Amino acid sequence: MSASTHGTDLASTSVDWDRVRSDFPLLTRQVHGKPLVYLDSANTGQKPAVVIDAVDDFYRRHNANVSRAVHALGTEATESYEGARRKLAAFFNVRADELVLCSGTTFALNLVAYSWALPRLQPGDAIVLTRMEHHANIVPWQLVAQRTGATIKVADIDARGELDLPALYALLTPEVKLLSLTHVSNVLGTVNPVREICREARRRGIVTAIDGSQAAPHRPVDIAAIGCDFYAFTGHKMCGPTGTGALWARREHLAAMPPFIGGGEMIREVRFEGTVYNDAPHKFEAGTPNIAGFIGLGAAVDYLSALGMAQVEAREQALLEHATQALSAIEGLRIFGQAREKAAVISFLVEGAHAHDLATLLDLEGVAIRSGHHCAHPLMHYFGVPATCRASFAFYNTHEEVDAFVAALHKVRRLLA
Template identity: 80%
Template structure:
């Protein structure tokens, strides 16, 4: 695609965005939950099942070879997308699974009583609960790095919390609730100076900005495919080679072995030693198509487009009486969590849906964060490059209408 993008033409690549909901044109503002899929991704998955369906790494016949080549090509594409090497990339079902690999294959064998795991207040449950489970089994403790009212990390407090007992830091690159973009490169540098291993949740970053994983200086980086225009049940864990080589397998079964005898098993090299069983072949091939699609647009262009949409949405929402926005960090992704005085988030979202506007309501798998703000739930509008300024206007008009209904 050209450097001057025709965003209307790009939007037309997404079939679902043409439908109506409750008799009104759909305004989809829930991309932080799951991204919509361009026709290229849909067609790629369909073509696999129609023309190439076979298991990977199991057969030498033509279909098996085609499936394996397409699947491994997606690993190569995704590695390039992250500026990484393909032998550092474990394909899996998404960020939750990726973090659990680190929890059970890296942390569980290494941590002990007296050790600490440091997480931030803004983490998704997928970057809290696995560490709690590991702590329960090892005797380690969880330490929490707090945030400021504007949704930014308190870096002074974070660095002060990096005491010698901390062995692992788990941190979101971008908050799924607040949109806060954390300075992970700086944070990872400070952690590395203290000998702390870093696990970065990139689920909300990779779909919206260029990510050069090696330059971040982290030890592990997890992504989710369905948030970046790919199919559900796809994603990856990037890990430093030395970690993959030293970590025991997370699951046992086929593909992750070189040789099995009753006397013992020789495991495959990383990343394949962490890919037991039949993978989501069609899904990951579709994710490769999504990577091609995003790369053709350009992640810098996507980030700029979404920043423009975010600025417009912020400007318009501030005109709505009684509306409160949570999280106003200087650097934000295109996510706005908000409340309207006197209205419950679920009621707002339900009535917005009747106007054709899809936003998410609830605690967004981030209970500790909402406890910090003292609210039971929020509405969240999250934007992607395929959204339009007109949709923002319709969203705000619907919000005003709904607010009057609930007044």
């Protein structure tokens, strides 16, 4: 089924998706002699040429450290780096001085855990998480709970993979100090109603942290409208370089939180008798950052903004509908996660086939999907499986690729029979 004949692909009417696809050099590759069908964008997104060029241009023409030199190269590097912060702030509708630039969501959530939660939590306090969290939104809170005597409560999901909201709200009792949850599940694709959830938490005086890794690349995200206290996202999933991302936090939190890592550029003055720290967000950004990476991320934000995130979401929803319909017709195939609002992620298993075997054989057909527990062991335990396969789509995929994926899956299934 082509994009031109797929009636639900509303975004096709205003965006030339063939031209967009040509912006991504890697997608022209062949793998094992077959055209590459890349369906692992929930793992990492591919990079358009403008992002690659921005990184290359920095190293060729502007390479210098930031915030350390008054010479021309230092000034250029600093302006481009801080320009990326401003672009991210506009993209998410927040203030630039509320964005801590870091290596990604994992670092960002650890920053909240160690700088906000660790100094505040005590025995008798509780943290609420959900069954669908990535390990990055579980392990930091476990470490904090072990050190403070706080406990962790888990909000469960239903058979469709949606949060049981009444049960979640019932968990938000007075001892709960923090609710941390994913905006979009990396396994199920479930889109959680984070605005409503944050409103209910705020009514109870509970601080909220949102893992936005799987939302930021695929749908419009207005952090101010969500109403959370912390929002973390990762740059490499949104067409940017690896080792980039940010934590957004309310200014009052940033002002009250102590530094997480000490070193250069997070200080105003250092004496052996004591140190005066820089203002937020810089007091959380010790050492030389990934300058080229953030300049590349700034280019990625420009690219996504030009496309329009509403168009991106519509395109991916059309691909999801096409793939879900085709996979649902395959006998013995089970899809995990049937939420009413869902991102373009399909986790599945085929009866009689191990997830890793299936993914390996699909790779021989040129189809790249993920197999494993997807850093979500508790969710795998909930469904009673050790692993699943996961096909995750991005706007640069095509309907022809969906058909190629399904055809490869039929071929592989026959081989495994």
